Amino acid sequence: MKSRLGLIALVALGLSLPSGLHAQQAPEAFRGSGKLVVNNWGGPTVERMHAAWYGDFSKATGIEVSFTSIPDVAKLKVMNQVRNVEWDVVDFEGSQMLLAMKDDLLEPIDYDLMFKLVPKEQLDPAQMTKYGVGSIAFATIMAWNTETVGKKGPANWAEFFDTKTFPGRRALYARAKPTLEIALMADGVAPKDIYPIDIDRAFKALDKIGPKVNLWVEKTSQWDVLIQNKEVDLMGSSLARTMAQIDRGEPIGIGYNQSIMEQSYWAIPKSAPNIKDAQKLVAWMMRAEGARAALKLLPYYSMANKAALDGIPKETLARLPGAPENSANSLTIDAKWWLENDAKVQPRWLDWLSRR
Amino acid sequence: MTQIEASAQEGQNSRLLPDAASGSLTAWQRQQRGLTLSLMAVPTLAMIAVFVMPLLVLLWMSFGGGGKAGFSLQGYIDLLQPVYLKLLFFTLQLALLTTVLCALLAYPIAYLMVNVSSRFSAWMGMVLFMTLWLSFLARTFAWIIILQRRGLVNNFLISVGIIDSPLELVYNKLGAYIGMVHILLPFMVLTLIPAMKAIDPAYVRAGLSLGASPPRVFRDIYLPLSLPGLVAGSMLVFTLAFGFFITPAILGGGRAPTIVMAIRDQIQQLGDMQLAAATSMVLLVFCIGLLFIYDRVAGVDRIYDKGGR
Numbered sequence: 328m329k330s331r332l333g334l335i336a337l338v339a340l341g342l343s344l345p346s347g348l349h350a351q352q353a354p355e356a357f358r359g360s361g362k363l364v365v366n367n368w369g370g371p372t373v374e375r376m377h378a379a380w381y382g383d384f385s386k387a388t389g390i391e392v393s394f395t396s397i398p399d400v401a402k403l404k405v406m407n408q409v410r411n412v413e414w415d416v417v418d419f420e421g422s423q424m425l426l427a428m429k430d431d432l433l434e435p436i437d438y439d440l441m442f443k444l445v446p447k448e449q450l451d452p453a454q455m456t457k458y459g460v461g462s463i464a465f466a467t468i469m470a471w472n473t474e475t476v477g478k479k480g481p482a483n484w485a486e487f488f489d490t491k492t493f494p495g496r497r498a499l500y501a502r503a504k505p506t507l508e509i510a511l512m513a514d515g516v517a518p519k520d521i522y523p524i525d526i527d528r529a530f531k532a533l534d535k536i537g538p539k540v541n542l543w544v545e546k547t548s549q550w551d552v553l554i555q556n557k558e559v560d561l562m563g564s565s566l567a568r569t570m571a572q573i574d575r576g577e578p579i580g581i582g583y584n585q586s587i588m589e590q591s592y593w594a595i596p597k598s599a600p601n602i603k604d605a606q607k608l609v610a611w612m613m614r615a616e617g618a619r620a621a622l623k624l625l626p627y628y629s630m631a632n633k634a635a636l637d638g639i640p641k642e643t644l645a646r647l648p649g650a651p652e653n654s655a656n657s658l659t660i661d662a663k664w665w666l667e668n669d670a671k672v673q674p675r676w677l678d679w680l681s682r683r
Numbered sequence: 684m685t686q687i688e689a690s691a692q693e694g695q696n697s698r699l700l701p702d703a704a705s706g707s708l709t710a711w712q713r714q715q716r717g718l719t720l721s722l723m724a725v726p727t728l729a730m731i732a733v734f735v736m737p738l739l740v741l742l743w744m745s746f747g748g749g750g751k752a753g754f755s756l757q758g759y760i761d762l763l764q765p766v767y768l769k770l771l772f773f774t775l776q777l778a779l780l781t782t783v784l785c786a787l788l789a790y791p792i793a794y795l796m797v798n799v800s801s802r803f804s805a806w807m808g809m810v811l812f813m814t815l816w817l818s819f820l821a822r823t824f825a826w827i828i829i830l831q832r833r834g835l836v837n838n839f840l841i842s843v844g845i846i847d848s849p850l851e852l853v854y855n856k857l858g859a860y861i862g863m864v865h866i867l868l869p870f871m872v873l874t875l876i877p878a879m880k881a882i883d884p885a886y887v888r889a890g891l892s893l894g895a896s897p898p899r900v901f902r903d904i905y906l907p908l909s910l911p912g913l914v915a916g917s918m919l920v921f922t923l924a925f926g927f928f929i930t931p932a933i934l935g936g937g938r939a940p941t942i943v944m945a946i947r948d949q950i951q952q953l954g955d956m957q958l959a960a961a962t963s964m965v966l967l968v969f970c971i972g973l974l975f976i977y978d979r980v981a982g983v984d985r986i987y988d989k990g991g992r
Contacts, residue, residue, distance in 0.1 A: 541854070
């Protein structure tokens with residue numbers, strides 16, 4: 328643990344130097360001496376990104392940060408019940424945050440404190456909610472093997488399932504979300520008209536595309552294996568995983584049209600051990616410097632701080648799902664719709680999938 | 684049971700717990716009983732804390748305990764949707780077939796390990812144990828490398844000219860079975876070995892010398908004597924297979940959805956603890972029911988007997 332913290336501190340130090348915000352300059356309101364436990368999705372990618380995000384937080388404020396994984400609302404609920412909440416800051420997916428809100432598990436974000444550090448106008452209002460502020464947006468995109476499918480792949484989901492133009496094996500997530508959305512877009516529904524989802528129509532559309540899907544993917548880590556082994560030719564895959572494989576030299580093309588974005592949020596559990604310092608860290612992570620450093624490391628995510636895009640090289644910008652030209656025709660998951668309808672959709676989805 | 688065996692059994696029982704009905708206890712017997720009871724207190728308490736309490740909490744939750752809506756049968760009513768029955772049925776099928784396949788494969792392996800030189804069997808044991816050290820996930824992904832379309836098996840078969848296009852060995856039910864059998868096989872082997880070791884080779888020799896054919900000796904002497912190990916191993920493998928999650932999820936390629944995946948979604952996606960608890964209780968009832976049937980057919984009490992009876 329210690330060595331990892333050390334490494335993060337080292338990375339943080341390296342990143343903080345050009346940022347211009349030095350240790351001595353941390354505002355008085357941000358000083359502290361406590362310890363924070365951040366619950367995130369784990370793995371080397373997240374670790375690197377967070378190291379960039381946190382920047383010199385510990386050094387500047389005196390507040391220590393350690394990490395655990397993985398965000399789980401049910402676990403938080405139980406921890407809350409037995410009055411032993413271990414997490415100070417959690418990186419929840421949108422629907423997880425809403426689920427946690429339903430059970431009254433979250434503490435409101437202290438925006439007054441945040442605006443002392445980050446100019447309000449830099450932040451995307453759509454990502455600032457009462458109980459959570461945007462952490463990352465991850466994307467599901469169309470990807471294809473350029474050796475078997477060709478340089479030019481499908482331009483939209485309808486083309487994606489056109490087996491005449493694009494013969495090959497296909498893979499999608501074994502989840503209702505975002506497969507229902509994909510099925511509807513393949514059926515000709517425009518991204519802006521997807522919600523509220525017409526469930527019956529979605530399942531009818533699923534029946535049409537279902538036979539064309541050779542493989543249903545359970546875990547995001549499977550994309551690496553599938554791409555490296557050329558197991559499938561076309562996929563609705565995780566942008567981050569696919570980009571990582573492209574950077575390794577895999578012959579993969581991707582399209583941003585009708586990509587599907589899902590917003591995650593930083594949230595602070597109610598009865599977290601150190602709410603006060605947790606608010607400081609959440610505010611700290613909204614700084615453009617940290618977000619920019621994270622984007623340079625891993626240009627696969629979109630950030631709440633729009634100023635982070637300033638000064639990002641053009642070629643990096645072209646790969647960001649949140650860049651204006653890439654997000655023009657994208658779909659953002661409606662977490663609220665899913666919270667309200669998942670109990671209805673889930674059994675039907677499982678039933679549908681079990682007939683494959 | 685012969686007279687001698689019966690009296691030996693009695694002797695064993697009285698050694699464990701002195702018979703109170705016989706009235707007069709010697710000081711030694713009283714002391715021994717006190718010792719036995721105090722030694723049993725710790726495991727009994729541990730059993731209650733670790734097994735019984737969580738089950739009771741789960742039962743309580745399945746009726747809405749700890750939730751906002753109060754007590755209700757809603758969890759069980761939601762479970763009546765046909766999809767859950769279907770998943771339960773498939774999970775049962777998966778677990779049963781996995782158990783049978785494991786038994787068929789493990790039996791000769793265990794037989795070999797018991798009967799070859801101890802050095803060779805130690806090596807076999809090492810190899811078997813080694814697979815237990817690796818994580819489920821790592822082994823699951825290893826199977827993908829072997830079974831996928833451009834995997835070892837398909838590449839070999841194509842290069843030799845046996846097949847033209849790759850076989851679908853993974854990302855379907857077949858893949859799920861292969862992965863499950865591989866992961867659960869060591870458990871079956873390891874429970875079979877002691878049962879087979881306890882078989883007195885004199886019985887087999889006697890059978891052969893009295894003129895029975897080797898298959899007959901196996902059927903009438905060896906197999907019945909090794910049955911306790913087979914019963915114990917089957918129950919262990921079945922129970923583990925019933926609750927298996929990650930291997931069928933990945934190797935099944937979405938085509939082997941089990942009831943456990945439904946429970947995961949109920950907890951993580953829907954946050955419906957009551958439904959998840961109710962599903963778990965139904966699973967538990969099914970497992971107990973099967974255990975009961977198994978007991979009637981094969982006799983669970985055999986597990987606790989010595990092999991040689």
